[in-house]
Amino acid sequence: MVKIDIGLSMLHCLGEPFSSLCKRLQHASVSHIELVDDGLHTLGPERVRTLKEISETQDLTFTLHAPFASINIAAQSQETRDFFLRRLEKSMSFAHLLNCRLMVFHPGWRTGISSFYPGLDWKTNIESVQQLLKLSKKYEVNLLLENCPEPYGFLVKNVEQFSRFFNELGEEIKLTLDVGHSNINGQTRKFITRFGKKIAHIHVHDNDGKNDLHLGVGHGTVNWQQFAKDIKKIDYRGIVSIESFNDVQESIEKLDKLLT
Numbered sequence: 001m002v003k004i005d006i007g008l009s010m011l012h013c014l015g016e017p018f019s020s021l022c023k024r025l026q027h028a029s030v031s032h033i034e035l036v037d038d039g040l041h042t043l044g045p046e047r048v049r050t051l052k053e054i055s056e057t058q059d060l061t062f063t064l065h066a067p068f069a070s071i072n073i074a075a076q077s078q079e080t081r082d083f084f085l086r087r088l089e090k091s092m093s094f095a096h097l098l099n100c101r102l103m104v105f106h107p108g109w110r111t112g113i114s115s116f117y118p119g120l121d122w123k124t125n126i127e128s129v130q131q132l133l134k135l136s137k138k139y140e141v142n143l144l145l146e147n148c149p150e151p152y153g154f155l156v157k158n159v160e161q162f163s164r165f166f167n168e169l170g171e172e173i174k175l176t177l178d179v180g181h182s183n184i185n186g187q188t189r190k191f192i193t194r195f196g197k198k199i200a201h202i203h204v205h206d207n208d209g210k211n212d213l214h215l216g217v218g219h220g221t222v223n224w225q226q227f228a229k230d231i232k233k234i235d236y237r238g239i240v241s242i243e244s245f246n247d248v249q250e251s252i253e254k255l256d257k258l259l260t
């Protein structure tokens with residue numbers, strides 16, 4: 001049986017400067033790293049060169065989490081949306097330079113003016129994803145949409161919304177299953193059984209089933225045994241990337257046992 005690869009998102013140290021991220025990478029205990037192009041770790045050409053060097057000396061492979069904190073690809077102002085899409089394009093160009101095997105991004109979200117234009121943000125979200133997919137071909141980056149958590153206004157959060165989204169998009173796109181997020185709407189099993197091979201990347205962290213706490217594996221209500229069984233059943237071959245804020249090493253060890 002193929003062993004599932006464990007990865008580590010550097011989200012847990014986003015509060016630290018970029019230099020400290022680099023130091024951590026030099027002592028990483030896993031070989032797949034998810035970089036976050038946001039906050040203090042926002043990428044630029046020089047940082048990309050530094051990271052590339054580290055990846056070669058430490059034999060690391062990267063995935064990239066696109067900027068997300070204030071980006072809304074469903075924004076109703078064309079000017080604002082164009083700005084967001086250009087920012088995501090820049091991130092794709094870095095993903096290309098870093099040989100990232102994939103880039104994760106978030107769906108758009110409803111805003112204070114959405115109710116004036118029923119259905120328009122859903123349509124805009126789809127059009128933006130179509131534009132991003134076009135760009136991703138140019139940069140040879142595999143773009144993956146992530147399921148985002150309740151109770152926020154993201155347009156694509158649950159299995160029903162993803163089904164509709166996939167049907168209406170009219171193009172192939174894969175999914176990053178975030179198990180912490182799907183635990184909040186109680187749909188982890190449903191996501192795995194419904195979408196199976198469409199799941200190309202997985203984020204793991206734990207919570208109390210209500211809040212997006214990003215706890216370490218086993219510190220919340222996620223049924224990890226069931227999760228491990230279910231992803232083995234679909235013969236999942238991607239990376240399972242730890243995205244907890246704390247208990248990172250412990251989470252790596254727990255997952256290693258679960259997924260062996």
Ligand SMILES: [Mn+2]
Nearest residue numbers: 146178203243
């Ligand atoms: Mn995530």
